[in-house]
Amino acid sequence: MTTFSSSIIKKQAINEIIKCNDFTENFGLILTHNQAVELVETRSYALKANRRIEFGGGVIDKIIKEFCNSPYISMDNYAEILRELVEMFYYYKNETLDLVSDDDLIKFMGKAFNEVCQGSLELLSNRELANMAQNIRFGYNSNYKESEDEDNDEKGEY
Amino acid sequence: MMKKGNIEKYSTIDRSKLNEEFYFQSLIEEAYHHNMLTNSDIESIQYGCLELLAYKTEKYNSGDSSSIPVEVAEDIMKSNLYTIGIWLKSFPYTDDAIKELKTVNMHDLYNRGRKRIATKINAAKHIFMLTLKNKINTDNYTYNSTVVDGIKGFFKLYNPDFEAHKIHITADYPLCNQIKNLVGIEFIEKYLQSIYYENMFCKFFSPNDIQYLLCGYEEDYSDLIFNIFQQVLTTAIGCELIHADVTTLNITKTQLELLHTVLINKSNVEINHLILNASKNLYFNLNLTNISLQKYIESCLPSIIHAVCFSVKENSLNRIFIVKKYPEHNSLMQFSFGEKMDNELYRKIIDEIIHCRYLSDKLSIIRNKIHSLSDIEDLLLDAELNENEIMAVLSTLDIIEIAALSKHHPYKPEVEAIEYSKSEIKLQSCLYKYILSQNPIKQEEIKQLIKQITTIH
Numbered sequence: 023m024t025t026f027s028s029s030i031i032k033k034q035a036i037n038e039i040i041k042c043n044d045f046t047e048n049f050g051l052i053l054t055h056n057q058a059v060e061l062v063e064t065r066s067y068a069l070k071a072n073r074r075i076e077f078g079g080g081v082i083d084k085i086i087k088e089f090c091n092s093p094y095i096s097m098d099n100y101a102e103i104l105r106e107l108v109e110m111f112y113y114y115k116n117e118t119l120d121l122v123s124d125d126d127l128i129k130f131m132g133k134a135f136n137e138v139c140q141g142s143l144e145l146l147s148n149r150e151l152a153n154m155a156q157n158i159r160f161g162y163n164s165n166y167k168e169s170e171d172e173d174n175d176e177k178g179e180y
Numbered sequence: 181m182m183k184k185g186n187i188e189k190y191s192t193i194d195r196s197k198l199n200e201e202f203y204f205q206s207l208i209e210e211a212y213h214h215n216m217l218t219n220s221d222i223e224s225i226q227y228g229c230l231e232l233l234a235y236k237t238e239k240y241n242s243g244d245s246s247s248i249p250v251e252v253a254e255d256i257m258k259s260n261l262y263t264i265g266i267w268l269k270s271f272p273y274t275d276d277a278i279k280e281l282k283t284v285n286m287h288d289l290y291n292r293g294r295k296r297i298a299t300k301i302n303a304a305k306h307i308f309m310l311t312l313k314n315k316i317n318t319d320n321y322t323y324n325s326t327v328v329d330g331i332k333g334f335f336k337l338y339n340p341d342f343e344a345h346k347i348h349i350t351a352d353y354p355l356c357n358q359i360k361n362l363v364g365i366e367f368i369e370k371y372l373q374s375i376y377y378e379n380m381f382c383k384f385f386s387p388n389d390i391q392y393l394l395c396g397y398e399e400d401y402s403d404l405i406f407n408i409f410q411q412v413l414t415t416a417i418g419c420e421l422i423h424a425d426v427t428t429l430n431i432t433k434t435q436l437e438l439l440h441t442v443l444i445n446k447s448n449v450e451i452n453h454l455i456l457n458a459s460k461n462l463y464f465n466l467n468l469t470n471i472s473l474q475k476y477i478e479s480c481l482p483s484i485i486h487a488v489c490f491s492v493k494e495n496s497l498n499r500i501f502i503v504k505k506y507p508e509h510n511s512l513m514q515f516s517f518g519e520k521m522d523n524e525l526y527r528k529i530i531d532e533i534i535h536c537r538y539l540s541d542k543l544s545i546i547r548n549k550i551h552s553l554s555d556i557e558d559l560l561l562d563a564e565l566n567e568n569e570i571m572a573v574l575s576t577l578d579i580i581e582i583a584a585l586s587k588h589h590p591y592k593p594e595v596e597a598i599e600y601s602k603s604e605i606k607l608q609s610c611l612y613k614y615i616l617s618q619n620p621i622k623q624e625e626i627k628q629l630i631k632q633i634t635t636i637h
Contacts (some may be wrong), residue, residue: 069247077234077246117245123244 035062035080042083046090050097057101064105068112081111081124088132094141106143107131110151117155122164130154130164192216193274194477200361211278221282228286233257235287240342255343260290262345262364264301267293297340300365304336307372314379317387318394319402326353327375331558334368356410356480377476378409384466385412389429389504396505403592411502413477414484416466418501420458422615426465431501446488455485515584516636518552526555533563539572546573553581561603570610571575571617579622583629 041059045051053061061082069076085107089095096105114127122130131146134161157166192214208225211217217225236256237248248256255522267289271277280289308331315327329348337348344453345364353373362370382390390412399409412429419426422438431439443451459481463474491500520526529549536542543563550556556577560570574582589604591612600608615626 073250074247075237075250075253077230077237080246107181112247116243116249120245120249124246125244 032062032066035065037082037105037151039086042086046086049090051090051095051100052097053104060101061104064108065112068109070114071109072116074112074115082108084124084128084129085111088128089135092132092136092141094136101120103143110143110147113147114151114155115154117151118158121158189273189275191273192277193278195272195274198274200366201363202261203269204261204304205265206279207265207268207274207281209276211281211287212450213332216275216278217282225281225286226567229257229260232260232286232290236260236342239409255346259342259344259346260286263293263297263340264289265293265298266344266366270296283301294340294344297344297365300369301335301338301340304365304369304372306334307369307376310544311372311376311379314383316379316382316390316408317388318408320394320408321402322405323408326351331368333370338365338368340365352405354405354407356407356483374476377473378407380470380473381468381477382409382412384431384468385416385427392506393506395507396502399505399507407628410480410484413480414487414500415502416462417455417484420461420465421454422459426462429504431505433504436498436501436503441498443488443492446492448485451489451492452485454487455481462565467616506617513633514632514636515580517554517557517584520552520558521550526558530559530562533559539569542569543572543576547576553577553584556581557585560585560607567606567610567613570607571614574610574614579626580633581628582614583626583633584635585633586615586626587630 023141036055036058039053039061040055043052065076065080065082082104085104089103111127111131115122115124118127131151134150135143136142136147139150153167154164157164186246193207193210193216193452197206198210208217212222233253233256236259237253238246239254240252241248254501264286268277268280271280284292311327311331316323320322326349330351330353334347334349339346347364347367351367351371353375355371357377358438359367359370359374365438390408393411393415394408397406398404415429415431416426418431418439419429421442422431422436424431443454446454459477462468468474487500488497491497521529529545533542533545536545546559550559556573560573565573574585577585585607589608589611591608592599593609615623618626
């Protein structure tokens, strides 16, 4: 009884993604129906791979709204970047032990992508998000850097 | 079906065939099997469950996260289905439950079940208060730790909103009738009711009589995991079978032989009949008039009858009907630990020992300033001595002093982490090693002394 058909959830999610086009077209970004379907499939894959479950459109619309104004995204790479971001999001939801809310994680991803990573998904995933997740797991502030501690040690402060 | 002029309602689904643990699921399966639910009904129930899961997941995440690990979602789903099942169980006729399922949405069914769980929690708390009031006065560790601390732990940990089907405790103390197919608050409610009746029955006898009876079962009964009520009830029935005084729970060795002659060569049916009659006499002789308690006892009799029939065949009645044992009769001598010294002086000596560098100096202080075993015992626990130093102190003691200390600090590695402090564990272990290091004759002497002495503090 605990296994249900996911077709209803998928339809709902595709509709929510398509609705986002009304907002993103201001930035010259639009997803086709097929791209929306692919994005939902990526989400399903990412959820399955990370052993998570989600209802409704979930976070895809939030990710779209956070990243659509990025100077590093154009129509050429829009759909692909979104797919990568969705996979990254669910992976780091687990890595942060669900201690970071969806909104905070997406905001962190958006800020890092546009600033320190300068549009590099590799840096975002392997450096910024990895450090942040480690900090969360070790009980530090999400922005904590090891060098801060070394500086403090040198100054004799703790 | 006509019964005493009333018309009894007919239910398509046999209530007794449904699974008590997964009631909702088994009800749907049976209803589908009997064509009481169509495919579209099932689909709409599934959709309702999914909506409910989505709603509960949002609540669980407090709106912070739209996704959730699968394991947590499964638990929430199980909890939802359990809660709805609790509500559906309240319908005595399953046809009415199916009607409710078809006409009421899952959210409302869940809310009704949740209210029922809240009522059950209050009921369980009330029964818990009653069990604390009529608790058996016993040294049995599992009984005390489960009936008091375990159940308290349940009320602290139970999460009816997201884990209504879990109890989070192990309820180690076994009941006479093990509870099957119940989980969550239903299990605890039933468990507490059973404990309440078992306690109520044991209250007909003095705690000393129960203690001596349990000593007869096993002298170290305090560490055993077994049901006390079952021993008491079996012995009481044994007393009735030979018309002995039931109130003292006393079956002597001669009476045990008499019991053997009463039961030997009897068929299982005859033994069944004898025990049922004995239970009726038991109610009369104890003036046991509580109908619920009588019903509980009757529900326990089959397992006792089975055990008696088996032991008659195996010629091992002495394992079922216990002869009391009085442990104090084993004590041939008393040993006093002596007076403790003044606290202030004691603290100074301990400080001095802690600050001493050499073992010889420490031993010299102990020899000159400590004059009672009470103080030696405290010192061994407080003076931060290492294993070698403790062994050296022990070697200065007499054999009887070692036996007295061992009696107080028996070596129990299986319970040490929970029950004893680090220094106590160290002392227990050193005493154990010290005794093992002695020659076999001395070891045996110490073991005998441990059995024979009673200590006075």
